[in-house]
Amino acid sequence: MHIEQSAISQWLSDAAHAARAASDVLARMPGAQRDAGLRAAAAQLRAHCAEIVAANAQDVTAFDAAGGSSAFRDRLLLTPDRVEAMAVGLEEIADQPDPLARVLAEWTRPNGLVMRRVAQPLGVIGMIYESRPNVGADAAGICLKSGNAVILRGGSDSRHSARAIHAAFAAGLRDAGIPEAMVQIPPTTDRAYVAAMLAASGLIDLIIPRGGRTLVERVQAEARVPVLAHAEGLCHTYIHAAADAEMARTILANAKMRRTGICGSTETLLIDAAIAPILLPMLIEDLAQLGCAFRADEAARAIVPGLAAAAPEDFDTEWLAAILSVAVVDGLEAALAHIARHGSSHTEAIVTEDAHAATAFLNRSTSAVTMWNASTQFCDGGEFGFGAEIGIATGRVHARGPVGAEQLTTYRYLVIGTGQVRP
Amino acid sequence: MHIEQSAISQWLSDAAHAARAASDVLARMPGAQRDAGLRAAAAQLRAHCAEIVAANAQDVTAFDAAGGSSAFRDRLLLTPDRVEAMAVGLEEIADQPDPLARVLAEWTRPNGLVMRRVAQPLGVIGMIYESRPNVGADAAGICLKSGNAVILRGGSDSRHSARAIHAAFAAGLRDAGIPEAMVQIPPTTDRAYVAAMLAASGLIDLIIPRGGRTLVERVQAEARVPVLAHAEGLCHTYIHAAADAEMARTILANAKMRRTGICGSTETLLIDAAIAPILLPMLIEDLAQLGCAFRADEAARAIVPGLAAAAPEDFDTEWLAAILSVAVVDGLEAALAHIARHGSSHTEAIVTEDAHAATAFLNRSTSAVTMWNASTQFCDGGEFGFGAEIGIATGRVHARGPVGAEQLTTYRYLVIGTGQVRP
Numbered sequence: 001m002h003i004e005q006s007a008i009s010q011w012l013s014d015a016a017h018a019a020r021a022a023s024d025v026l027a028r029m030p031g032a033q034r035d036a037g038l039r040a041a042a043a044q045l046r047a048h049c050a051e052i053v054a055a056n057a058q059d060v061t062a063f064d065a066a067g068g069s070s071a072f073r074d075r076l077l078l079t080p081d082r083v084e085a086m087a088v089g090l091e092e093i094a095d096q097p098d099p100l101a102r103v104l105a106e107w108t109r110p111n112g113l114v115m116r117r118v119a120q121p122l123g124v125i126g127m128i129y130e131s132r133p134n135v136g137a138d139a140a141g142i143c144l145k146s147g148n149a150v151i152l153r154g155g156s157d158s159r160h161s162a163r164a165i166h167a168a169f170a171a172g173l174r175d176a177g178i179p180e181a182m183v184q185i186p187p188t189t190d191r192a193y194v195a196a197m198l199a200a201s202g203l204i205d206l207i208i209p210r211g212g213r214t215l216v217e218r219v220q221a222e223a224r225v226p227v228l229a230h231a232e233g234l235c236h237t238y239i240h241a242a243a244d245a246e247m248a249r250t251i252l253a254n255a256k257m258r259r260t261g262i263c264g265s266t267e268t269l270l271i272d273a274a275i276a277p278i279l280l281p282m283l284i285e286d287l288a289q290l291g292c293a294f295r296a297d298e299a300a301r302a303i304v305p306g307l308a309a310a311a312p313e314d315f316d317t318e319w320l321a322a323i324l325s326v327a328v329v330d331g332l333e334a335a336l337a338h339i340a341r342h343g344s345s346h347t348e349a350i351v352t353e354d355a356h357a358a359t360a361f362l363n364r365s366t367s368a369v370t371m372w373n374a375s376t377q378f379c380d381g382g383e384f385g386f387g388a389e390i391g392i393a394t395g396r397v398h399a400r401g402p403v404g405a406e407q408l409t410t411y412r413y414l415v416i417g418t419g420q421v422r423p
Numbered sequence: 424m425h426i427e428q429s430a431i432s433q434w435l436s437d438a439a440h441a442a443r444a445a446s447d448v449l450a451r452m453p454g455a456q457r458d459a460g461l462r463a464a465a466a467q468l469r470a471h472c473a474e475i476v477a478a479n480a481q482d483v484t485a486f487d488a489a490g491g492s493s494a495f496r497d498r499l500l501l502t503p504d505r506v507e508a509m510a511v512g513l514e515e516i517a518d519q520p521d522p523l524a525r526v527l528a529e530w531t532r533p534n535g536l537v538m539r540r541v542a543q544p545l546g547v548i549g550m551i552y553e554s555r556p557n558v559g560a561d562a563a564g565i566c567l568k569s570g571n572a573v574i575l576r577g578g579s580d581s582r583h584s585a586r587a588i589h590a591a592f593a594a595g596l597r598d599a600g601i602p603e604a605m606v607q608i609p610p611t612t613d614r615a616y617v618a619a620m621l622a623a624s625g626l627i628d629l630i631i632p633r634g635g636r637t638l639v640e641r642v643q644a645e646a647r648v649p650v651l652a653h654a655e656g657l658c659h660t661y662i663h664a665a666a667d668a669e670m671a672r673t674i675l676a677n678a679k680m681r682r683t684g685i686c687g688s689t690e691t692l693l694i695d696a697a698i699a700p701i702l703l704p705m706l707i708e709d710l711a712q713l714g715c716a717f718r719a720d721e722a723a724r725a726i727v728p729g730l731a732a733a734a735p736e737d738f739d740t741e742w743l744a745a746i747l748s749v750a751v752v753d754g755l756e757a758a759l760a761h762i763a764r765h766g767s768s769h770t771e772a773i774v775t776e777d778a779h780a781a782t783a784f785l786n787r788s789t790s791a792v793t794m795w796n797a798s799t800q801f802c803d804g805g806e807f808g809f810g811a812e813i814g815i816a817t818g819r820v821h822a823r824g825p826v827g828a829e830q831l832t833t834y835r836y837l838v839i840g841t842g843q844v845r846p
């Protein structure tokens with residue numbers, strides 16, 4: 001179906017203006033009312049569970065008919081348990097402190113002016129995501145918590161699911177007396193709506209793309225609106241010479257294999273040459289038993305014969321699968337240099353009992369998250385205590401690491417005088 | 424002179440990589456050393472004052488030969504006093520607290536993981552500015568303080584001045600043992616360097632345009648790199664019905680006329696209908712005596728006959744001159760509605776003795792800065808206590824209001840464990 005470009009622009013302009021008005025209302029509303037909206041939306045998701053699962057079945061049937069892949073199908077699928085998990089997620093967001101009830105700084109100038117920096121919603125968020133339908137509910141919930149309105153553009157694969165989730169969420173908003181324009185979805189999944197959102201400078205304050213590399217790169221290349229990109233997670237676990245061997249085995253197995261498809265999973269093992277002859281064979285055996293394959297450099301292959309040789313580009317590859325790149329390094333400097341060259345500024349971990357080495361690693365790494373003696377899979381909004389996340393930011397501007405409700409706020413200044421004028 | 428595109432790309436790539444390496448060094452350097460660099464740069468500006476003024480004379484001579492405007496000429500002109508002011512500005516930045524020595528948050532999760540959010544430089548800043556040569560020294564100083572490297576692209580009108588200032592600043596960096604690559608300027612003012620900077624995704628972390636509307640809009644339209652825009656300042660002073668008349672007169676005269684060419688100057692007076700018949704004639708007389716002209720709505724012209732009539736677009740015009748748009752409004756809601764429709768989210772002020780009205784105005788305004796009983800001309804990094812500013816941000820993302828060294832930082836997370844793995 002062809003839709004007039006002007007009709008799409010008009011829809012977006014109307015939607016964004018209604019969204020901004022809704023955000024202004026949300027910003028002045030007590031936090032308790034926004035939390036009541038989250039709980040009401042959770043209740044409506046539960047009440048509409050059968051409709052949501054039925055709508056999802058339409059999407060899954062169409063997907064199967066088109067012969068899609070099984071990994072993708074699993075992301076698309078909604079079950080009653082998964083709907084319940086979405087509802088629980090909204091309730092967990094409601095349990096968090098109000099990100100808008102924050103005075104970030106306050107000071108008084110010599111002339112008596114009181115300066116106060118206070119939290120404020122960003123305004124109108126444009127969320128562009130792919131197959132997982134739960135992202136729509138999570139994003140709407142985080143935006144509601146933070147006083148933002150959101151325009152949700154999900155993938156065409158999940159369009160029936162997205163409409164059913166949106167209908168339930170909107171019913172919850174109505175129950176709590178919150179403007180329904182807080183969350184809106186385009187009337188169709190025509191790609192022209194994505195283009196219009198990316199061009200909506202002045203209407204949309206921030207675009208958040210969540211999906212594969214192709215989606216994120218397209219958004220970054222085309223957007224005329226600020227983008228908070230959830231890009232690649234090419235995470236490293238560095239086993240330092242002074243690592244505890246048992247801890248290293250436990251952490252690496254978890255960091256690589258707990259779930260291989262998440263962005264916080266470890267893609268590359270760096271291991272000190274001093275400890276590799278003893279420890280690397282154990283690490284490889286542990287992971288091999290869990291079904292992991294390897295792409296190893298020459299030094300690693302000299303220690304563990306039979307490992308597949310790494311091609312140079314393997315160290316720049318986010319596997320998102322049961323494959324581990326392996327490199328032997330000559331100490332901390334070499335590990336940091338490898339990460340600087342190949343990393344994506346997402347999450348890195350060092351395993352060591354040497355506090356000096358750990359401190360040096362923590363200080364020198366510039367990634368969004370750097371860990372000491374912990375699994376990189378902890379890079380997650382829930383694990384950070386944020387209740388939920390809308391993505392992991394790997395850029396430098398605005399927010400880094402897991403993005404929860406607090407990270408979707410900005411600030412403004414209040415200046416309180418008694419008649420001061422500037423000399 | 425035609426310069427090969429590939430040579431420009433190569434220069435920028437080399438410059439940005441050297442800049443990133445310099446920023447990494449700065450980030451790990453004690454704050455005292457960065458402050459020593461600022462003081463050394465100030466000393467070198469003083470020592471090179473004669474050369475800087477002589478270089479500036481070349482720019483001014485060329486400008487005069489081309490028949491430029493006097494306002495522009497004044498912005499371009501450097502005198503020994505203005506060079507001294509640049510040096511003092513750097514010393515004031517050095518006196519500020521270290522924006523990198525901040526733990527922004529720290530908490531412990533139930534599993535024992537310690538989460539710490541710490542300040543970090545943004546990395547490589549691209550500063551694109553027009554005629555005022557002092558912007559180069561201010562920007563370099565703020566970037567040095569915050570551990571950022573900067574590529575400075577000034578206007579061709581000020582190219583000799585920019586080189587002389589850069590040479591002095593670089594001498595200061597050498598004196599303090601700081602990598603000179605911290606501040607770089609392109610070898611020529613060919614516009615292709617601007618285009619290359621705007622396209623330098625992955626090389627430059629943030630572009631800051633500072634100049635007229637045309638420059639800022641061009642940068643926002645073309646940049647593939649995040650932009651922190653210093654856009655228009657269409658600031659309002661709202662005289663509420665319960666204003667103290669003398670305070671209103673003092674504040675408005677200062678807000679409009681102290682300096683008319685700065686972004687924090689008031690462009691529009693909003694005055695309550697209840698008080699306008701008494702107060703508006705006095706306000707108009709005060710300002711007229713200071714040389715101000717007016718563009719007034721019908722209600723204002725009914726009270727003060729002889730005022731020029733405002734065209735509808737006048738309320739959307741940033742005059743940056745001794746001209747004031749005047750509108751009579753029916754109370755706080757009408758004032759807020761006018762600001763929402765015509766404002767640029769920069770700075771608004773209310774003058775009132777009614778604390779309830781003031782609180783409502785402060786809570787309801789969404790602009791970067793909202794003031795009560797103070798002159799809008801206080802919207803300035805120095806007046807906020809930041810020591811200096813690189814601009815005033817009116818967007819929603821990353822930073823709002825005056826942008827000082829602290830606002831040019833981002834954060835990263837340190838996660839300290841004892842072997843935790845994710846269940």
